Amino acid sequence: MAAKRKRKARRASAAPASRGRTAKGSAKGGRKAQKGGGTGEWIKSVCYAFILFIVMRLFLIQTFVITSGSMENTLLVGDFLVVNKAAIGSRLPFTDIRIPGYSEPRRGDVLVFDPHHEEDMTLVKRLVGVPGDTLQMRDRVLYLNGQPQEEPYVVTSGRPDEFSPSMLWQLNHLVEASGGDYHPTRDNWGPLLVPDGHYFMLGDNRDSSLDSRYWGLLEGWRFEGRAARVYFSYNRDSARPFPWIREIRGSRIGDRIQ
Numbered sequence: 001m002a003a004k005r006k007r008k009a010r011r012a013s014a015a016p017a018s019r020g021r022t023a024k025g026s027a028k029g030g031r032k033a034q035k036g037g038g039t040g041e042w043i044k045s046v047c048y049a050f051i052l053f054i055v056m057r058l059f060l061i062q063t064f065v066i067t068s069g070s071m072e073n074t075l076l077v078g079d080f081l082v083v084n085k086a087a088i089g090s091r092l093p094f095t096d097i098r099i100p101g102y103s104e105p106r107r108g109d110v111l112v113f114d115p116h117h118e119e120d121m122t123l124v125k126r127l128v129g130v131p132g133d134t135l136q137m138r139d140r141v142l143y144l145n146g147q148p149q150e151e152p153y154v155v156t157s158g159r160p161d162e163f164s165p166s167m168l169w170q171l172n173h174l175v176e177a178s179g180g181d182y183h184p185t186r187d188n189w190g191p192l193l194v195p196d197g198h199y200f201m202l203g204d205n206r207d208s209s210l211d212s213r214y215w216g217l218l219e220g221w222r223f224e225g226r227a228a229r230v231y232f233s234y235n236r237d238s239a240r241p242f243p244w245i246r247e248i249r250g251s252r253i254g255d256r257i258q
Contacts, residue, residue, distance in 0.1 A: 061085060062225060064112050064124060067236075070203035070210070071124060074110065074153050075227075078236030078243075079252065081124070083112050085225035098221055105130065105199060105220065107144075110227040110257050113201070117215040124227060125211050126153075129200030131191075134175055137213075140206065143191070154206025157207040161187045166214045173217070189213060227257045 066079040075081070088111075089101035105111060109127045129135045133147050140156060149249035163191045167184040174182065175191040176202065184190075186207070194200055198217040202208025231254070 001224065004115045006080055017255040032121070060189075062112075063231075064227070066124070070205050071110070071126070072155055072205045074126075074204045074257065075124065075230075076233065076245075076249070076252070078234045078249070079230050080232040081112075081257065082228045082231050087225055087226040090225065092219065105135075105223060108258075112224040112227055113218060114222045114224060116219065116222065121177075122224065123201075125201035125203050125209070127199055128202050129194045129212075130197045131194055131198060133194045133200070134191050135194065135200055136192065137187055140187045142202070151204075153204045155205045155207075157205075159207045161185045163216055169216045184213075186213065186227065229257060230255045 005173050011137050012055050031188050062083045063084055064081040066077055066081070069077055085101075087101050087103050088101060088105050091098050105127055107130060110124060111127055112122060112124045115121060121190045128149075129144070134167055136143045142151060163183065163185045167189065170184050170189060170192055171182055173192045173195070175193050192200075194217065197220050199220060200212045201218055202211045202213070233249040233252040234244045236243065237250065238247040240246050
């Protein structure tokens with residue numbers, strides 16, 4: 001009887017150890033399952049982040065780099081811009097369908113757009129004329145609907161006025177017939193009537209800007225967005241090595257574009 005009781009005791013003491021091993025094995029399996037689930041969640045997060053980036057890039061914001069001096073001193077060569085695409089709407093890729101924005105293009109806006117005269121090019125200029133406006137320039141002074149405009153952002157170099165044959169597109173938009181003697185120049189042209197669905201764009205550096213004076217009116221669907229802020233800037237024309245490190249214009253970073 002004593003021997004039987006001892007065998008029963010040994011069996012009882014062995015049972016918890018077996019259960020302990022089972023629990024330990026279950027814990028290992030749980031950790032393996034948890035590890036696999038963590039990888040899946042990480043992949044999902046990456047996919048969601050990529051989709052969010054694409055949506056923001058197509059419909060909300062984009063970036064733009066200034067490579068010419070046509071908008072000096074508002075924008076300098078080497079300025080990196082944040083462009084608000086949601087403000088005036090954006091196009092669906094590979095179509096002319098436009099998603100409406102929360103505002104309309106306004107006179108004075110600095111806008112990024114796809115010009116009709118050059119493929120694979122994006123430009124930035126200031127909007128000075130909207131549909132229905134009458135525009136003309138006399139001795140470098142811009143007149144809007146007969147009134148001279150104060151433009152504190154404009155830069156001129158004093159270069160002599162000049163004629164360009166490309167400006168003769170204006171003949172079809174004169175307020176009054178010219179009688180064949182219309183001779184537009186960089187600083188003297190118009191008056192022109194801006195038709196529906198079109199806009200007139202000028203660079204702030206008036207003597208060094210190829211703009212609507214030369215290549216014509218811009219269709220509204222070509223706008224990409226409103227330039228909002230400078231998020232980085234450096235002296236791109238510097239002869240020093242590594243100018244993006246040594247020639248940073250810290251005072252311009254964060255500036256609102258207006």
